[in-house]
Amino acid sequence: MALEAASAGWVSEKGSFMSAFTSHKAILPFLLASAGIAGPITTVPWNGHTGAVSFTYDDARNSQIPNLLPQLDGLGIKATFFITNMYSFPSKSSEWIEVAKKGHELANHTSNHNTPTSDNVRTMATTLRGLNPVVEALTLAYPNCTVSGTSAVEAENFMARGCGQTTYAWNKQPSDWMNIQGLILGPSSAGNGVTMMNTAKNNNAWVTTIVHDVANSPDQYSLTPADNKKMLDQAVANKLWIATYQDVGAYYRAHFTMDNVNASAGNGPWDLKWTSPHPKMPRKVLLKVKLDANTFGAANSIKVMQNNQEITPESDGSYTIDFMLLGMKVTKVPVGVARERSRLEGFQVRRDGRGFDVEGPDAARIDAWTLSGKHLGATDLSEGGKARLDVEASSSVLLVATRAGGARSSQVVGPVH
Ligand SMILES: [Zn+2]
Numbered sequence: 246m247a248l249e250a251a252s253a254g255w256v257s258e259k260g261s262f263m264s265a266f267t268s269h270k271a272i273l274p275f276l277l278a279s280a281g282i283a284g285p286i287t288t289v290p291w292n293g294h295t296g297a298v299s300f301t302y303d304d305a306r307n308s309q310i311p312n313l314l315p316q317l318d319g320l321g322i323k324a325t326f327f328i329t330n331m332y333s334f335p336s337k338s339s340e341w342i343e344v345a346k347k348g349h350e351l352a353n354h355t356s357n358h359n360t361p362t363s364d365n366v367r368t369m370a371t372t373l374r375g376l377n378p379v380v381e382a383l384t385l386a387y388p389n390c391t392v393s394g395t396s397a398v399e400a401e402n403f404m405a406r407g408c409g410q411t412t413y414a415w416n417k418q419p420s421d422w423m424n425i426q427g428l429i430l431g432p433s434s435a436g437n438g439v440t441m442m443n444t445a446k447n448n449n450a451w452v453t454t455i456v457h458d459v460a461n462s463p464d465q466y467s468l469t470p471a472d473n474k475k476m477l478d479q480a481v482a483n484k485l486w487i488a489t490y491q492d493v494g495a496y497y498r499a500h501f502t503m504d505n506v507n508a509s510a511g512n513g514p515w516d517l518k519w520t521s522p523h524p525k526m527p528r529k530v531l532l533k534v535k536l537d538a539n540t541f542g543a544a545n546s547i548k549v550m551q552n553n554q555e556i557t558p559e560s561d562g563s564y565t566i567d568f569m570l571l572g573m574k575v576t577k578v579p580v581g582v583a584r585e586r587s588r589l590e591g592f593q594v595r596r597d598g599r600g601f602d603v604e605g606p607d608a609a610r611i612d613a614w615t616l617s618g619k620h621l622g623a624t625d626l627s628e629g630g631k632a633r634l635d636v637e638a639s640s641s642v643l644l645v646a647t648r649a650g651g652a653r654s655s656q657v658v659g660p661v662h
Contacts, residue, residue, distance in 0.1 A: 285508040285540040286517075288500035289563055290415040290531040294486035296445035297493050299453045300477070301325040301406065301427055303354060303386060305334035305341065306459040312470050314344065316459075320477055323347075325490040327354035327386035327406070328373060338376060345380050350489035353385040353402065361387065361394030368400045383525050384491050385429075386455075395423040403523040404494040412441075412450040418501050420522070425494065427453030430476075431465045438468070439474030448485040451493055495530045498522055499568040503532055508575075510540045513547075515575040519568075530568040533559075541575055545616040550574040558617050578618040592646055598660050602637035607648050614643040616657070 291297040300317075302309055305328045317324050326344065334341055345351045355361055356368040366385065373382035385398050390408035398405045402423075409426035419425060431439050438454055445452045454476065458467035468476075480487050487584050488496075502522050508515050535568050541547050549556045549564050551573045556564045566573055592605040600622075602610050608628045613621040613636045621636040624645075636642060645655045 248412045281404075284504050284506070285537045286503055286506050287535050287537070288496075288503050289302065289535060290449065291451065291486045291493075292488070292496060292533055293561075294484060294564075295449050296447075296483065297437075297451040297486040297488065298442060298480050299325055299427070299451070299488065299490040299493050300456075300480075301327060301386065301453055301457050301490055302459070303327045303466075304329055304332045304358070304457055305337075306458045307333045308458040308467075310337070310340055310344065312404050313459040313473065316470065316474055316477060317349070318347065320481060321494070322477060322480075322487050323349050323351055323489050325350040325384070327352050329354040329369065329388070330356050330372075331358045331359045335372070342377050342380075345377055350384070350491045351376070351380050351382060352491065355385070355388055358388045360389075360391050361385065361398050363397040363400065366394070366397045366401050381491070381527055383527055384494060390429075392424050399423055401500065401525060403525040403527075404490070406453065406455075406490065408455065412444055412448060412452050412506055413497065414450055415447070415500075416495075422498065425453070427455040428468055429455040430468055432463050432468065432472070433465075435472035435475070438472065439479045442476065442479040442483050442485065445480075445485050451497060453490060471581045491527060493529050493651070496532060499526070499530045499532055503534060505566060508540050511577055513541070513577055515541070516572070517575065518572040521569065521571060526569060528569060531565055532568045533563045535563050536575065539586050542577060546577060548576050548578045548618040548649055550576070555619060555620055557615075578614070592656075594644060594656065594658060596661055598661055600633065600642065601642075601658070602631065602633055603644070603646075604631045605629075605646065609646045612647070613638075614645065616641055616643060633645075 247513045277278060302313060302324060305326060326349060341351060351373050352371045353366060353373065355365040357365050359365055370382050373380050383402055384404050385402045386406040392407045404425050405423045405424045407424040408429055410428055411426040428441060441454060456468050456473065458464065459470055459473045460467060461469055463469055506517055506519050508517060515586050544558045544562050551566055551570045556566055558564055592603060595602045603626055605626050606629060609626045610623060611626055611632060611634055612623045613634055615621060615638060621638055622634055624632045624634040626632040639660055641657050641659050643655060643657050645653060647653050
């Protein structure tokens with residue numbers, strides 16, 4: 246990559262920074278024209294997967310804990326359980342708390358399995374949230390698929406599940422977050438479960454399944470353990486994002502806000518802020534986002550912070566941020582200087598597996614940074630002296646020397662082979 250190839254020696258920061266800025270401006274219109282109309286921040290679709298699925302199971306039926314949980318846990322799949330007081334809950338509430346602690350979602354199906362009202366929605370929400378702090382109970386499934394009482398539903402939930410064949414495309418905002426549909430499966434339509442997993446992948450879409458019991462001799466809204474397992478296996482084979490209704494829904498809903506955040510191209514700093522799309526969003530919504538290089542500069546020239554903590558980029562250049570912090574700060578770091586040719590000589594560097602030996606003519610402070618701007622360590626060099634700087638890094642490292650008086654020079658040192 247250009248950064249490493251062009252960095253044979255120490256460079257003067259001031260001169261190179263100006264020329265880097267000038268060339269950036271000259272090339273900008275071309276980049277904008279070729280890149281299309283991407284926003285400054287874009288969320289990676291479906292958390293980096295091609296398609297997503299949420300498996301939902303209703304009513305807290307007796308078969309679910311003994312027959313279904315082992316399947317889910319064996320595959321590491323987190324599912325959603327829409328709970329009502331009419332079946333095995335609340336008599337088995339302690340077992341359901343254990344289900345929630347494993348990362349499955351316990352969500353609202355009203356306390357009495359009737360059409361939603363303020364009373365039966367709030368009663369169930371309060372009960373579930375009182376079980377354990379991990380239970381947020383922020384989504385609801387309409388009993389008997391009757392989409393009604395939506396204002397009572399919306400008071401406690403950021404999203405609610407109706408019934409139907411709708412699949413959800415990444416870039417199209419749903420018309421009604423209080424009717425995000427799943428498809429009911431039964432013994433005669435068990436094959437539809439597998440078909441849905443393929444639809445999600447082929448259309449890069451989100452699908453939700455609805456099942457009641459997982460048992461032998463299933464009723465018309467239930468599956469045998471074997472048919473349920475076939476569907477789960479297909480989702481795994483298709484490498485879909487398999488996550489709870491709440492987790493996929495919150496990621497999906499948040500991205501319509503995130504991808505509309507504005508930022509002007511330049512040298513920053515940027516103090517970006519946004520607002521939550523609904524008062525009942527989850528406490529934390531982790532989003533994988535990419536920052537447009539035409540606006541902010543390349544990943545190795547910026548620093549991303551939330552709550553005074555640096556977010557370091559993943560290997561694909563994305564950042565995993567918490568959307569619910571409702572802001573992030575982006576600043577330039579002096580990494581881009583190493584792109585220019587050497588103009589300042591004097592220091593000698595030798596890298597080994599554990600760090601650097603540095604030798605130089607002048608007293609200086611030596612700082613080590615990753616190319617994404619994370620500070621690795623520092624050491625002081627006396628006039629005509631030698632210093633040792635141990636760092637834990639196997640990739641290229643940027644060394645910055647700051648002489649007494651403030652003059653700086655820098656060098657990228659490649660990995661040890
Ligand atoms: Zn039900």
